[in-house]
Amino acid sequence: MPSKNPNHQRAATAFAVSGESSPYGKAAAVLLAAMPMLAAVAYGAVDIWALIPLTLLTFLLVLLWTVDSFKTGFFPIAWSALQLPILGLILVGCIQMLPFGGRSLDPGLLSVPESSSLTLDLFSTEYFVIRLFLLFVFFTAALTFLKYKRRAQRIVVAVVIFGSVMAFAGILQRLASPDAIYGLRQTPQAIPFGPFVNQHHFAAFMEMTVGLALAMLTGGAIKSDRKALVFIALGLMMIAVIMTGSRGGMIGMAATFVVVLAAGSSKSSLTSSAAGNSRLFKTAVGALLLAAAAGTAIFLSGADPLLRGLGIENKEVDLTGGRLHFWSIALKIFFDNPILGAGFDAFGVAFTKYDSWHGYFRVEQAHNDYLQMLADGGILAFSCIAAFIFLLLRHGAKVIRSSLSPERRTIAVGALAGCFGILVHSFFDFPLRTVSNSYFFLLLAALATVEFWDESKAVE
Secondary structure (H helix, E strand, O other): OOOOOHHHHHHHHHHHHHHOOOHHHHHHHHHHHHHHHHHHHOHHHOOHHHHHHHHHHHHHHHHHHHHHHHHHOOOOOOOOOOHHHHHHHHHHHHHHOOOOOOOOOOHHHOOOOOOOOOOOOHHHHHHHHHHHHHHHHHHHHHHHHOOOHHHHHHHHHHHHHHHHHHHHHHHHHHHHOOOOEOOOEOOOOOOOEOOEOOHHHHHHHHHHHHHHHHHHHHOOOOOHHHHHHHHHHHHHHHHHHHHHOOHHHHHHHHHHHHHHHHHHOOOOOOOHHHHHHHHHHHHHHHHHHHHHHHHHHHHHHOOHHHHHHOOOOOOOOOOOOOHHHHHHHHHHHHHHOOOOOOOOOOHHHHHHHHOOOOOOOOOOOOOOHHHHHHHHHHHHHHHHHHHHHHHHHHHHHHHHHHOOOHHHHHHHHHHHHHHHHHHHHOOOOOHHHOHHHHHHHHHHHHHHHOOOHHHHHHHO
């Protein structure tokens, strides 16, 4: 809600007028784009050591934010309803860490004191809450500093370029079949792709960049001579997704196509006949792109990744990869802990009590982010997630409908499509548990929902 204080409003207006040219604001925007990219390069920031550089970068972001405020005498901070569910999750995590849990073991069985917290895994929950706090600061900064169309356009271009480079590097790595990521890191319990330890989470990252690239191609916001470059970038990303063999990745990528094509054919300025022709043309282009990407992937790596992604393989296997078993256990954990759950990221500990396979698998995740949120955080945490998704889709659709320029509409459509794709993928995997994907997701959420100063000024 905007402040009714005249002095506060004048200070906010002064910041908005000078904010686009502020060197500290520009540096903050560059850092907002760089943080997710650096996290992706660092194996997706899935290791605990990655928390150190991310914390330092967050501190630098706040420092730039503070210095920038001295130029106007006003500390700019954007508030959105989307921030409330994240704060809700942080609050749930803090409650889970309170020392109100009951002890269930004989003190003589352990060499260290048993945790008395509500969560079953205090360390993992603490780590989860710290990551949530860093993400909240990042998201708030993105809402604050990406209020300018030109700045947002540059970040979108940077993300698409970065995505295409990662896709190309991932394709080369898969063709070369290296023993380790960067020749340094072995992944005996997962199949890597690019810098990611898990190929499915690389596919999820590509879904977000695919949405931006496809919107750029179909939105009419870029010059014709640049469309060829975007087309090549989009092709690389799609090929990379198919080569991962990720079923969830292909479903998520299809979801991004649906959002972009549906949003692109709903412009009120088109007649019904023109809208129908536009929809038909863009659908045909989309189908052609998918077919070309699938053909290229088959040519490069054979049909196995595509067949696996479609659920068609030459041997009899469980198409769910054991997920039905994991999902049923997640529900059992939820039913026993319906309000607060077993604790954020405590699924691996809780799983052992209900596992009927007697430890055949060491399972840390439920392979369904929504069911795991029920198991980890109960109905309170799940309500926060549901609220965030509802608000994101509602605000994103509102921005798309009210956009005054094709550039703003293109950014909103591409960002919302990328978010929707990974949300669909989350039904079959846990892609947002990869930290770099969380950063990219919140960056896109900000781009999809923030009100650009350029447009709000035009409306007035």
